[in-house]
Amino acid sequence: MNDPAIHIHVTNDGVYMENGLTIYLRENGPCWIIDPGLPPQAEEIIDHVRAKSLTCEAIVLTHAHPDHIAGIDEVREALGEMPVYLAKEEWDMLTDPNANLSALMGRSITANVTDPRDLPHGETIELDGSTWKIFNTAGHSPGGRTFYSEKYGIAIVGDALFAGSVGRVDFPHSNGEELMRNIHENLMTLPGETRVISGHGPDTTIDRERTTNPFVLNGF
Numbered sequence: 001m002n003d004p005a006i007h008i009h010v011t012n013d014g015v016y017m018e019n020g021l022t023i024y025l026r027e028n029g030p031c032w033i034i035d036p037g038l039p040p041q042a043e044e045i046i047d048h049v050r051a052k053s054l055t056c057e058a059i060v061l062t063h064a065h066p067d068h069i070a071g072i073d074e075v076r077e078a079l080g081e082m083p084v085y086l087a088k089e090e091w092d093m094l095t096d097p098n099a100n101l102s103a104l105m106g107r108s109i110t111a112n113v114t115d116p117r118d119l120p121h122g123e124t125i126e127l128d129g130s131t132w133k134i135f136n137t138a139g140h141s142p143g144g145r146t147f148y149s150e151k152y153g154i155a156i157v158g159d160a161l162f163a164g165s166v167g168r169v170d171f172p173h174s175n176g177e178e179l180m181r182n183i184h185e186n187l188m189t190l191p192g193e194t195r196v197i198s199g200h201g202p203d204t205t206i207d208r209e210r211t212t213n214p215f216v217l218n219g220f
Contacts, residue, residue: 006130006152008197009048013038017200018067020045021156025128028053032060032127034147034156035199036071045071046078057127060119061086062158062199063141064093066102066109073112084111085125087136087143088118101171119145135186139179140167146187148194155206156197161187163196163204166215176220183216 009022020041024031031054036042049056056079059072064086072094076082086094093100094111102109119125121136125147135146137160144167147156159167161183169176187196192207209216 004128006149006154008154009045011041011044011048013041013067013070016067019197019199019201020068020071021197022048022054023127024052024054025130030055030057030128032056032058033075034060035062035068035158036075037067038070042071042074042078045075049079056080056082058082058125059084060125060147061090062146062156062160063087063144064090064100065141065159066097066100066105066107068158068199069094069100069111070109076112083115083117084113085117085119087120087138087145088116089138089143090141091116093141099173119143121145135182137161137179137182137186139175139177139182140169141171142173144179144182148190153191153193154195154197155187155190157187157199159199161196161204161209161213161216162198162201163209164213166213169220180215180219188216 004025007024011020018037020036021034094113097103097108119134124131132147132149137146138144140159190206194206196204
C-alpha cells in the first residue's frame with residue numbers, strides 16, 4: 001500500500017505575505033494549522049478545513065511574532081478548542097504585545113492561549129501517522145522551531161531561513177550568532193533535496209541555500 005501524499009495548503013496576508021499552512025494527509029482526516037496570521041488568513045484556513053472535512057488536531061507555531069499568531073483566536077473560535085504548540089521560550093509572547101513586538105507596530109496582537117504546549121528540541125510530534133522532528137532554530141526569535149519530516153523530505157522553518165536570505169536579527173530579542181549556529185547545525189545538515197517551507201516567500205531546498213545563500217555562506 002502506497003503512503004498517502006501530503007497536502008500543504010498555503011494562505012497569505014496582504015501586509016507581510018506570511019505563509020500560514022494547513023497540513024494533512026487525507027481529506028476527512030486530521031490536520032495541523034501552522035502559523036495562522038493576519039487577515040484574511042484565518043477565514044481562508046477555516047474555509048479550507050471545512051471544505052476538506054478536516055479535524056484540526058493542533059495549532060503548531062514556528063514562533064510567536066504577531067504575523068504568525070494573529071489568527072489563532074479566530075481559528076479556535078470557528079473550529080473548536082485545540083492545543084497550541086510553541087516553544088516555552090516564547091509563551092509570554094502570546095499574551096504580551098511588547099514581548100511579541102506588535103506594540104512596536106502600533107498594534108496590540110495577542111492570542112487567548114492559557115495552556116500552550118512546549119516543543120523541545122530533538123523530540124517529535126505526530127500527525128496522522130507521520131512523524132516530525134523538532135529542531136531548535138532560534139535566533140530570529142527566542143524559541144524559533146523547525147518541523148522536519150524525513151519521510152516526506154520537508155522542513156517547515158518559519159522565519160529562520162528563506163530563499164536567498166535568513167531571518168532578521170535586529171529585533172530586541174534576536175541573536176544573529178545563535179541563528180547562524182542553529183542554521184548550520186540543525187538545517188544545513190539535512191539532506192540536500194529537503195524541501196524548505198519558510199514563513200515568507202517561496203519554497204527552496206537545503207542544497208540551494210547551502211550553495212547559494214550569501215548569509216549561509218558568509219554570515220552577517
